[in-house]
Amino acid sequence: MLPSDNKNMNMDKTLFDQATEAVLRRFAGRSSRRGILARLGGLAAAVPLFPLLPVSRASAASTSAKVKAPTPFAAKAQTKDETACDYWRYCAIDGNLCSTCGGGIHSCPPGTAPSPTSWIGSCYNPQDGNSYMIAYRDCCGQDSCNEVTCLNTDAEQPAYRPMANNDIIWCFGTGTSEMYNCSTAAVIGKAA
Amino acid sequence: MVSLGGSALAADPVLQTEQSDVVTLKPYTPHTILVMDSAGTHAKDGRVYVVDADRGALLGMVQAAYNPNVTMVPDASRFYVGETTWAHGNRGARYDLLAEYDARTLKLTSDEELPARALITPKRNSLTLNVGATRAYVYQMSPSNGVEVVDTHAHKVTQSVDLPGCALTYPWGTSGFSSLCADGTLANVSLSEDGKASMTHSAVFFAPDKDAVFENSPSVAKTGEAYFLSYTGNIYPAHLGANATVEAPWSLQVGAGMKPASDASAPFEVTWRPGGIQLIALHQSDHELYVLMHRGTFWTHKEDGTEVWVYDAQTHKRLRRIPLKKTSNMVGVTQDDHPLMFTTDTDGDLFIYDAQTGHLLRTVKKLGTSVTFTIAPGEE
Numbered sequence: 001m002l003p004s005d006n007k008n009m010n011m012d013k014t015l016f017d018q019a020t021e022a023v024l025r026r027f028a029g030r031s032s033r034r035g036i037l038a039r040l041g042g043l044a045a046a047v048p049l050f051p052l053l054p055v056s057r058a059s060a061a062s063t064s065a066k067v068k069a070p071t072p073f074a075a076k077a078q079t080k081d082e083t084a085c086d087y088w089r090y091c092a093i094d095g096n097l098c099s100t101c102g103g104g105i106h107s108c109p110p111g112t113a114p115s116p117t118s119w120i121g122s123c124y125n126p127q128d129g130n131s132y133m134i135a136y137r138d139c140c141g142q143d144s145c146n147e148v149t150c151l152n153t154d155a156e157q158p159a160y161r162p163m164a165n166n167d168i169i170w171c172f173g174t175g176t177s178e179m180y181n182c183s184t185a186a187v188i189g190k191a192a
Numbered sequence: 193m194v195s196l197g198g199s200a201l202a203a204d205p206v207l208q209t210e211q212s213d214v215v216t217l218k219p220y221t222p223h224t225i226l227v228m229d230s231a232g233t234h235a236k237d238g239r240v241y242v243v244d245a246d247r248g249a250l251l252g253m254v255q256a257a258y259n260p261n262v263t264m265v266p267d268a269s270r271f272y273v274g275e276t277t278w279a280h281g282n283r284g285a286r287y288d289l290l291a292e293y294d295a296r297t298l299k300l301t302s303d304e305e306l307p308a309r310a311l312i313t314p315k316r317n318s319l320t321l322n323v324g325a326t327r328a329y330v331y332q333m334s335p336s337n338g339v340e341v342v343d344t345h346a347h348k349v350t351q352s353v354d355l356p357g358c359a360l361t362y363p364w365g366t367s368g369f370s371s372l373c374a375d376g377t378l379a380n381v382s383l384s385e386d387g388k389a390s391m392t393h394s395a396v397f398f399a400p401d402k403d404a405v406f407e408n409s410p411s412v413a414k415t416g417e418a419y420f421l422s423y424t425g426n427i428y429p430a431h432l433g434a435n436a437t438v439e440a441p442w443s444l445q446v447g448a449g450m451k452p453a454s455d456a457s458a459p460f461e462v463t464w465r466p467g468g469i470q471l472i473a474l475h476q477s478d479h480e481l482y483v484l485m486h487r488g489t490f491w492t493h494k495e496d497g498t499e500v501w502v503y504d505a506q507t508h509k510r511l512r513r514i515p516l517k518k519t520s521n522m523v524g525v526t527q528d529d530h531p532l533m534f535t536t537d538t539d540g541d542l543f544i545y546d547a548q549t550g551h552l553l554r555t556v557k558k559l560g561t562s563v564t565f566t567i568a569p570g571e572e
Contacts, residue, residue: 070459071459071489071491072459072460072489072490072491072492073491075460094494141282141283142282143234143235143236143282144232144233144234144235146233151494153491153492153493153494154491155401155456155491156491156493156494157400157401157404158359158372158400158404158405158406158407159310159312159315159359159360159407160357160358160359160360160371160372160374160400160407161374161400161404162333162337162359167312167313167315168310168311168312168333169259169311169312171311172333172334176283177278177282177283177284177286178286178311179235179236179258179278179282180235
């Protein structure tokens, strides 16, 4: 399911898009919570001679199996209904779900255009235990669609960290009016 | 019955003919406020309302299209609306505008076209004024982060200042502003008359990944004081200026007799935390901070407040705790000796409280669609 999202993305990637994504992938890779957990787990496993606290053992155990949900949103997220705000990919989405506005999880509704730029989330998939990088690309050119509206804020940052901010109208360079209609949530890679 | 009715009608004087006219508002009182309604569900129809908060009455309104902003001069004689329109509604040529209104007639006194303005959920610090209101600072993001400095008398952009890695403006004095930066510093921009700008950076004072500070934090241009509130509930008092300094933080939770809240490294801890959009307000002369609070985990920094906690910014102690009738993502306060406090809900209602007793005085039902923030005279 997940890798096919990339193949099916019906969008032309501009050079700017690719460059932005590359930068953001590196950024998110460095700051991934799973990466931090893995390093912590590795540290715990590497010092077995020390008298380990119960919490360290738990950490080591979790990395040997599946990573535990890293955030409260992830702990309650579901993987079946992409028209609901608690769908796992929506961990940092703010706005209208395109999947309820005539579009899809990575598709814009007819009459709108996808933004080549986006803000980025790192969301945990409880089904496979992996975290993925999610590009929240806005669909633009019509006013707000207002079917299902969500405000999720995992790792969301103020506008001085624009790549992690969900207040910005990400409709730069769409060739439309830059009027916001809804948001998609495309998988763009595995985090960590 | 018929004859009685007939005589009663006959006793009434004949109505006089009338001339149509237009109301001019009285000078604003400390309780005459501007209310920003960004109309999020139909964002090209945003507006700014003028409300008499003592009566809960709408006095007038102006349009404020598409993720707009508004700022008012301290004597409440005029205000500025930053807005964006397109020639054919949702298409055609784009216009980024700075409209100036006479606050009593609501007549447009200038309609300046800007090179750009940032399209972002309305936040007060994307449009600010210097002391004296001779300059307006317009935050923009295209082609890159920067600030357009507008001469409010000549109605012209006189300078554009690049802000690499930083955002928004927290003005100080007549010719400077600070901005919050991605590396956890403040950038401090000094403007000179020759159109040049110089910039310094403060020391790093917060860690954005671990505990970011809210961009909706309050500041006062004439004194340079600012209170940067972090996601966990730490307040960083700052003294803005060409070489801004930031004091060690104090904790809202500790000021209320609790232990400090966890940051992003322990996100599951449930405790009282700050949250909302315009989630903090300052009563300048009383040095009181009004903060929307809710119970939640870390990463719930935009969750509505269920209560407002009022703090003495000098002693760092909680003074009052005001439960809200409806949860709110916005809190505002007037600047007089008998201040009113404002909150909203998802129905666009405006709730008006006595800020000192916490009593709900009146409600303006369905004032708007998405009440985003209020501005009281003397607040900016």
